[in-house]
Amino acid sequence: MSENKKIVEKYMDGFNKSDHEQILSCLTEDVEWILPGVFHLSGKDEFDKAIENEAFVGRPAIAVTRMVEEENTVVAEGTVRVKKPDNGFVNMVFCDVFVMKNGLINKLTSYLMEMK
Template sequence: MSKNKETIQKYMDSFQESDHEKILSCLTEDVIWEMPGVYLHHGKEEFDKEIENENFTGKPKITIFRMTEENNVVIAEGNVIGSFKNGDVLNADFCDVFELENGLVKKLVSYLMQKTN
C-alpha cells in the first residue's frame, strides 16, 4: 500500500473511532473539507468540529469498498452507517476525493448518497 493510501486508511480507521488527534494528524494545517451544497470548512479547527457532528450519536461504521490513487489524489468509495440523535439511521454510500501533499490530506471533497432502504 502506498504512503498516501496508508494515510487515508489511518484517517478512515480513526474517524470510525472518533479519534480526533489521529484524524487531525492526517491533515495539513490549511486543510479544506467540502461537501458540495452542504458545507465548506477551512483549517483543522473547522474540520475538527465536524468530526463528531452534533446531530449524531455514537461512532460511525465505515466500510471501504475501493481506494484508487493517481499522483497525489486518492479516491475512497464506501459506506457509512451512523445513528442520528432523533433515532433515525444514516446509511449512505460515499465517494471521498482526497488531495494529498507530503503524505497529508490537503483537500477533501465528500460526496454522499443516502440509501432509502
C-alpha cells in the first residue's frame, strides 16, 4: 500500500474512533474540506470543529470499499452509518477525493448520499 493510501486509511480510522488528534495529524495546516453545496472549510481549526456536530451522536461506522490512487490524489468510496440524536440511524454512501501534499491531506472533497 502506498504512503498516501496509508495516510487516508489512518484518517478514516481516526474518524471511526472520533480521535481528533489522529485525524488532524493527517492534514496540512491549510487543509480544505469541501462538501459541495453544503460547506467549504479552510484550515485545521475549522476542520477540527466539523469532525463532530449536533446532527449526529457518537462515533460513525465507516467502511471503505475501494481506494484508488493516481499521482497525488486518492479516492476512497464506501459506507458510513451514524446515529441521530433521536436514536435513529442514517446510512450513507460516500466518495471522498483526497489531494495530497508532502504526504498529508491538503484538500478533501466529500460526496455523500443518504441510502433510503
